[in-house]
Amino acid sequence: MFADVEAAKLFYGDVLGWSFAEASTEFGGYAEARVDGRAVAAVVPPMPGQEGTSQWCLYLAAEDAAATAARIHDHGGELLMEPMRVADFGTMCLARDPGGVVFGLWQAGTHEGFGAVAEPGAYCWADVFTREPEKSDAFFPAVFSYRAKRLEDDMDFRVYDLGERSVLGRMRMTDDFPPETPPYINVYFTVADCDAAVARATGRGGVLRFGPMDTPFGRFAAISDPQGANFSVIDPGSTTGEPPRTTDVT
Template sequence: MPIRNDAPLGAPCWIDLTTSDVDHAQEFYAAVFGWTYESAGPEYGGYINVAKDGRPVAGMMANNPEWQMPDSWATYFRTDDINATSAAIAPAGGSGCIAPMEIPAKGFMSMATDPSGALFGLWQPLEHHGFELVAEAGAPVWHQLTTRDYRAAIDFYREVLGWRTESESDTDEFRYTTAWFGDQQLLGVMDGAAMLPPDVPSQWSIFFGADDVDKALQVITDHGGAIVRGAEDTPYGRLAAATDPTGVAFNLASLQS
């Protein structure tokens, strides 16, 4: 069981789901991934901590209609100085959405968009160091930005989060860059300018591990979700894309030996 006590600086460290149907979401993800849930308490606004095999993997919260935002997954990146990182966002071409704020005893968070409009979060830990289970069934295995402004996005995250990047492909048909943190390759950036539908913004997406991608897709449809892209074998494993009962997109990836 791959267990991580802390995330490298600049790397994805936490994910959470904002959903308009918390009860249904809990039932759905428990069936698909075997997740369990515990309320963080009223002092945290009803936030729900999600665990897999007793280890933190995600968070969940109710969507507030006043926010006027769609149900979605959010990805947070590790920083040791959230104020300095947030201050670097606008000069690099991004925009702040939620100013840095303290989550009592847990850490500091903020939200922003990159130059292509993709939403992301920042997290500076106190007691809470993010998801502990990685590269396992029901846990995050990969994070991907699909962006309308490929080169501007890469430059932005290099400047703001200090990424060390490596181009995997740079052709008109397929452009993809990965980021390394020490000896760990943890995320990718894909040029989506030619493939994103007009009404779909640049966005971060999460790949969750699955012991059997095809069986997981069946569980997804049995519990109110939908298949967006059926399972297919790729050089990166067997992959698929789906949505949960309120239409939130996520991906599945077979576990690589």
């Protein structure tokens, strides 16, 4: 969601190599972002009442959006938008966890979601950044049947697994975050070269917040785009060291 959609297209088109479908006035100016013709994201103007806001929103898949929305309510979350049918494409819903983290639900119709993942230009990973991690750790596993694991080090970080796959991280926001920064989900986009992507982003007015840094999962950097939307880029092909051990949380 971007206050200036055309500026967002120019920025992400250069940084991540996206092309864009023609915006749909029928669906609020929604324009699908693509890599090699496959859907990887979308940009849309703010909804009424949110003018001036720019941020990314991650949509989690739901087999039944209405049933998932009910679980969100039952476990202390807030529905910002009740499940709404979007033509034949699917059903969407917007919600907030008890700690203030905003996310979406998507029940697929003809549009299943990502056409590509974990390749240059496409979504790769996401972390829940929250000041109240105990609330997120109770909420997300209860609503989405995740199994939580913690890293065996001093960092307050959790990994949420779905079946045998790790699908989402949870990070405690420290005092390093400005107090005005709300809780959010930080999305990671795959790039072929982290440093080159950072150079393109800062060259177009983005702000480097952290990194680039080498990790066992890839070389990554955290960035704010010129409109203030936070995201990260990661080159998963450039790894350093062994992944940290994890322990199930009961």
